Amino acid sequence: MPTVSVKRDLLFQALGRTFTDEEFDELCFEFGLELDEITSEKDIISREQGDQKASEASDVVLYKIDVPANRYDLLCLEGLVRGLQVFKDKMEAPRYSRVNPLNGDPQRLIITGETASVRPHAVAAVLRNITFTPERYDSFIELQEKLHQNICRRRTLVAIGTHDLDTISGPFTYTAKAPDDIRFKPLNQNQEYSATQLMGFYKTDSHLRHYLHIIEDEPLYPVIYDSNGIVLSMPPIINGDHSKISVNTKNVFIECTATDLTKAKIVLDMIVTMFSEHCDQPFTTETLSADYINSKVGINETAESIAQLLTRMCLKSEVTSDGAEIQVEIPPTRSDVIHACDIMEDAAMAYGFNNITRTTPRTYTVANQFPLNKLTELLRLDLATAGFTEALTFALCSQEDIADKLQKNLKDTKAVHISNPKTAEFQVARTTLLPGLLKTLAANRKMPLPLKLFEISDVVLRDESTDVGARNSRRLCAVYYNKTPGFEVIHGLLDRVMQLLEVKPGRNHGYYIQAAEDSTYFPGRCAEIFSHGKSIGRLGVLHPDVINSFELTMPCSALDIDIEPFL
């Protein structure tokens, strides 16, 4: 969720009144925003860099406001104020229209075929006769940054360039060239570089280096020229210095290059609608019935009052002449409206979620438990009654946990592997519950002995027969840790579990254990467990090397079975 930080006094000035913090918090809540923090530049710097650095900083009060991720129109002061004012009936929803320049033709941006391989789309617009104040200029820059970070997906989908139109001349050309053939003076630098040099130069730039990978390995880099061959920008990395804008800029040329055309249009619309009254996109309209809104929200309002509710949400609405339907104008600022249900939500918000009568659906159903979970719940209770304590361990772990430490070969584990773990703790999904229990023992070595633990939970195994190629398996695992190995204790627990599952000892239709070789266990102290002729798991005394590798010091016996055969 993006956070917008605005100066409180500036915000109140634009809203035409002041609020207490509580009043403003309440207003935000109704409108679906969250007043996240009340702070100042001084506070922020002092928190991050210490009081000393903060002494010079401004202590103007800042509101940090959380904005829903799809409301790009609320990412700057201008948009926030417009949204809130219309919501509170303080102003009418604005309408936008496109105008041509007084003298001459509209500007043109020519896109050449070379761009297809790297960044195929571009859209552009001009803001004419704009008057920046320092605050409006900051807000303009900040809006671009917010858009870059959110909808533009850190410039991968869309990159924005803004230029002083009076320093360049159209028509403009968007093309792609080999890195060594592009030379220009980049923003805020004193000399020219080739694109290849620039990529090296920005490797150490704390801000720009995050965007280099987007085009770095491409044979051709995107670039925009004006009619005199001046480089406007090399998207998505950097603009040229020649056309840079300032507080005094009067006419702004905005270009958005993109890999996603829909998003590029949204971004361009956002910028121009926030900062001008000129826009080249007509309104779209949607017609829906009052009945639709009433039945989905669970209210009973007239078409007129619903039209009023929607108008308050910047969706200018009117009841059609026959009175049956409501015609809703969707401004270009509201790219989030793609279905009638999005309009319904706005009606519900304007009505106030908390004013809607809470009703009980008449849906009649009979509850059922998932059989595997039902069995798990029953067994957990009886294992605790048998004197074992329940552990709750992670489903993700390191490769070492399920292989080396248990003296197993990773290839034999049937483990699923994670491709992007941030640390070794998340390399694989566990294939057995045993490492988690042993780690729990290790963290509790100071507790009085014996320690008796169990867990009933899922492990994950590769399985070609499922659509995703893996499946969960519900396991019961228990460990006994004491000065003596206590095989008889863990064996007794197996007998108890079998008794609970109504399986009698016996070769054919019951259960039995049989000596087995398993490198996790001490030689001659491991047995395989069979129920109804099928192997369901193992029990035994752990191998001293396994005990050591989990940083344990005492003998330990373990039971590990699959409970799904008992469903």
Add this chain to the structure above:
Amino acid sequence: MADTGILESLLRLVDKVDGGIDSQVVASSLGVDHQVVVGAVKSVQALGEVIEAEQRSSKHWELTGEGQEIAEQGSHEARVFKAIPEEGLSQSQLMVESIEDVVRKKLQQVQMGHSSQLEEKEKNELKKRKLLTEVTVKSYWITKGSNFSTIITKQETELTPEMIASGSWKEKKFKPYNFDAMGVAPDSGHLHPLMKVRTQFRQIFLEMGFTEMPTNNFIESSFWNFDSLFQPQQHPARDQHDTFFLSDPAVAHDFPQDYLERVKKVHSEGGYGSQGYKYDWKIEEAQKNILRTHTTAVSARMLYKLAQQEEFTPVKYFSIDRVFRNETLDATHLAEFHQIEGVVADYGLTLGDLMGVLHQFFTKLGITKLRFKPAYNPYTEPSMEVFSYHKGLNKWVEVGNSGVFRPEMLLPMGLPEGVSVIAWGLSLERPTMIKYGINNIRELVGHKVNLQMVYDSPVCRLDS
């Protein structure tokens, strides 16, 4: 226990005097060592309120070994005098005709208990000569207790089978228990607190008529986890930074082909009254295997299955199971947590119904004061964050998320047009941490938890 004779003699002495008696006096009048009396006092005290004994200390003088020798045999000088034979000594040595052995007399006085007759100076001089020593004696001032009696009845510690058989318990007195001491902890196993809370949430859903979904599939395809929920392929949640992708098995197969085509179309071109997201939808993105980021992936599978029935029947589903996020870990975030989810599908459900069901659900958790904030979620519209008023923290805290599933998600599945699906979700860990007052999630979940916390955790009643 000291022998009963001494105890009873002690009690008879106490009985005779008014206002109490010193244990040293008792010792001298009974002619026994003081320590024996001290033992007797302690034994009687153990019998209850028979006597009261207040500790005191006093000082007195005692002869040293050398002092005793002198008291018996005379001082060294006197002994020399005596040792002179009657006939054989020179004149000069017989200047003294007789002696008075003052040292012996003084020591004898002390020995008889009359040390107060000597002056301090004299006593100190004898102390310097190591003939006298000053000792401190701890004694008891003994008075009658509220249960005073001169007869000793031996107290039994425990009731025995023999006493029950013979009826002798009727005559016996029993040693009182110390009710201030803790009992012995029972030898038992314990359930994990988070799992206890899970059991309660299951119970609540079952009471409300919700059927449990099969969520035992941690590995999910991006298709069911995201695409089927109308979550666009460039959505940040589908980033490497937020989701665990698999390298092996890396991709999923066997999607329902017709359905997949409808999903592709609604994303890239729209339909069902929607403009769609208008981007180039790729099967390669949908095939990527991940660790599911929410149990809503299972809800999507269940709703698709429901849509394939001959005739639609209303359903209420729930699940509580693990989900995974490739997040930066901190005191409240782990890479895996439990998601609680409830889903209702029926004709004509409204936003009011969703809020009504949430009200009933949270009432069962003991939370009655709820309010709803508009929110954004790619697969629900409207979307609402649920806040409850927390009396302890004195503020509104977020307790869950909810919404109505979008038509772009439901209609491609094949659910009938008029069917609405309402849903909500919350984490299991957060209410548990609030319930048990735990601030760091690692103290609740994972192998680093302190087992003592598990042993000591109380039963879970969410509504009290």
